[in-house]
Amino acid sequence: MKRVALYAAALGFVVFAGFPFYWMLITAFKQNRDLYVGASVTSHVPWIFNDPPTLDHVKLLFGQTDFPRWVLNTLVVVVAVAVITVAVAVPAGYSLARLVGRWGEGLGMGIFFTYLIPPTLLFVPFSRLVSLLGLQDSLGALILIYPTITIPFCTWLVMGFLRSVPWDIEEQAMIDGYSRLAVILKVAPRLIVPGILTVVVFTFTLVLQEFVYALTFISSVDKMTVSLGVPIALVRGDVYHWGALMAAALFTSIPLAIVYNAFMDRFIQGFTMGAVKG
Amino acid sequence: MAGIEIRNLRKHFGDLHAVDGVTLSIHDGEFLVLLGSSGSGKTTLLRMIAGLERPTSGEIHIGDQRVDGDVPPRARGIAMVFQSYALYPHRTVFQNIAFPLEASRTPRKQIEEKVRWAAELFSISRYLDRYPRQLSGGERQRVALCRALVRDPKVFLLDEPLANLDAKLRNTARDDLKRFQRRIKTTTVYVTHDQVEAMGLGDRIVVMERGKVRQIGTPQEVYEEPVDTFVATFVGQPPMNLLEARDPALPGRTLLGFRPEHFLPKGVFGPSDDTRPFRFAVRRVEYLGSDRYVYGSVVEAGAAPGEVTIIAKLPATIALPIPEGETHEFAVPRRALRYFDADTGLKRAP
Numbered sequence: 001m002k003r004v005a006l007y008a009a010a011l012g013f014v015v016f017a018g019f020p021f022y023w024m025l026i027t028a029f030k031q032n033r034d035l036y037v038g039a040s041v042t043s044h045v046p047w048i049f050n051d052p053p054t055l056d057h058v059k060l061l062f063g064q065t066d067f068p069r070w071v072l073n074t075l076v077v078v079v080a081v082a083v084i085t086v087a088v089a090v091p092a093g094y095s096l097a098r099l100v101g102r103w104g105e106g107l108g109m110g111i112f113f114t115y116l117i118p119p120t121l122l123f124v125p126f127s128r129l130v131s132l133l134g135l136q137d138s139l140g141a142l143i144l145i146y147p148t149i150t151i152p153f154c155t156w157l158v159m160g161f162l163r164s165v166p167w168d169i170e171e172q173a174m175i176d177g178y179s180r181l182a183v184i185l186k187v188a189p190r191l192i193v194p195g196i197l198t199v200v201v202f203t204f205t206l207v208l209q210e211f212v213y214a215l216t217f218i219s220s221v222d223k224m225t226v227s228l229g230v231p232i233a234l235v236r237g238d239v240y241h242w243g244a245l246m247a248a249a250l251f252t253s254i255p256l257a258i259v260y261n262a263f264m265d266r267f268i269q270g271f272t273m274g275a276v277k278g
Numbered sequence: 279m280a281g282i283e284i285r286n287l288r289k290h291f292g293d294l295h296a297v298d299g300v301t302l303s304i305h306d307g308e309f310l311v312l313l314g315s316s317g318s319g320k321t322t323l324l325r326m327i328a329g330l331e332r333p334t335s336g337e338i339h340i341g342d343q344r345v346d347g348d349v350p351p352r353a354r355g356i357a358m359v360f361q362s363y364a365l366y367p368h369r370t371v372f373q374n375i376a377f378p379l380e381a382s383r384t385p386r387k388q389i390e391e392k393v394r395w396a397a398e399l400f401s402i403s404r405y406l407d408r409y410p411r412q413l414s415g416g417e418r419q420r421v422a423l424c425r426a427l428v429r430d431p432k433v434f435l436l437d438e439p440l441a442n443l444d445a446k447l448r449n450t451a452r453d454d455l456k457r458f459q460r461r462i463k464t465t466t467v468y469v470t471h472d473q474v475e476a477m478g479l480g481d482r483i484v485v486m487e488r489g490k491v492r493q494i495g496t497p498q499e500v501y502e503e504p505v506d507t508f509v510a511t512f513v514g515q516p517p518m519n520l521l522e523a524r525d526p527a528l529p530g531r532t533l534l535g536f537r538p539e540h541f542l543p544k545g546v547f548g549p550s551d552d553t554r555p556f557r558f559a560v561r562r563v564e565y566l567g568s569d570r571y572v573y574g575s576v577v578e579a580g581a582a583p584g585e586v587t588i589i590a591k592l593p594a595t596i597a598l599p600i601p602e603g604e605t606h607e608f609a610v611p612r613r614a615l616r617y618f619d620a621d622t623g624l625k626r627a628p
Binding site for chain 2: 168169171173174178179190191
């Protein structure tokens, strides 16, 4: 009986999590006359294919827009921003958590507060900076600006994560023959792996959904990222190309969902388990 | 092989004086236990010896090397076992034990030999390929000891290494630890808040309270001749009974101290024994199998029963019935009486 309830609850969550994907899937492959049916037609069932599926929207997306180009641009930006963020935020978070002692907390809070400044306040000064550096309308602008969002947040994240990782192992390594520097370079990274993965995931999320800065600094279609290009190309006036929009959303979100799930297991596994009492 | 000299060592964290002027001489090959409740400064003292904490002032010498300045932990010739064991989670047992040897660039073959020798000594050879998370608490503890051993340290520093084991395992682990230390004869500093561990393991015990050393001595000295009321009540379970003496033969404001196991029904003693009698108003008797704990208060002649709870510990060999709620004749042998100044808490001559 308990099992039945458990499975029922699990099924509920699966439906909840899976429905958006299902909706994107059928919308992306429905014919237009199956999609745009007036609300008055009560005999029409919206969540199944009433007409045979079609590839028209996918063809529109890949043939008449720069979608593959945007995906590539997005990947370039995401990878660059992730590398910069990990390179800066991980050492910063580590030193705030481990080395500065009492100052760490205040400084960490300060860094976190900078994350709370809304982008709408910042893009005017940023645009001066971007034009000063000659980065207008290039991916470089985004690669420069996005870390201002990701680094404070991720520094704070790493700091919080490291507080939960006991010092003992690093101190043990210092007693066992390593210098502090060697500990930081050789021992600590292995302990921080889940923290680094979390940073990468957050960077992905933040960058993929970012719209305001991309809209401000990018104007050429071939320089756009997915989050900017898709709504600009597929919403024409008040005409929404729902099929193609959903196809774009589907093709970007499915690989992401798979990657997230693969990583999520590693977070939950509890990497430090067995190192301390547990 | 080396002794440790600590001179007037202090560590202040802001206003908190975690270690407040400790002077201590640890002999070569000695098993010294730092005993104290949490916040007594025992762990901070150990961490300063290890080099994980920098002293505010004072000196530490390990062997003939002064180490309190800029000597990093790795150069102090020490090995430490943390309470958590601090095993490297992503390394197998073998790699864990080999770690300090790899760090000192020992040749591969020698590492292999040494790890196998140490693992044999602690009977963990079967687990060499496992990861720490696949081991039980007792096994992890032995891995941590193995890793400490292979370095051939001058000094072992152990921070409550038995605290995370269950009670049954702790007894055997304690025995193993003591036999192991006797065998290798390396100077060992052991931190614990458990007085049973301290008594069982230590060649000498250092009782610490609020950053200061209260007493240094063999387990027997600390137990039988406590220097003050703190040590008297901290060491021993149940603690030493303390009672204001109303004895004209003694100076005013004197506390009488006696261990619960010396406080027995008068009938137990022979007529030739020199005892101090007490009238004992028994409140409650606790049956614990091998012992009975009798709780009550002492009734002095012409006075109301005292407020202070006095405990008697009667071994099972004394079968005398002790009804609750009645007053009985008890006594303490005079040689077991200790005297303390009620104001300073310090021991004084009778």
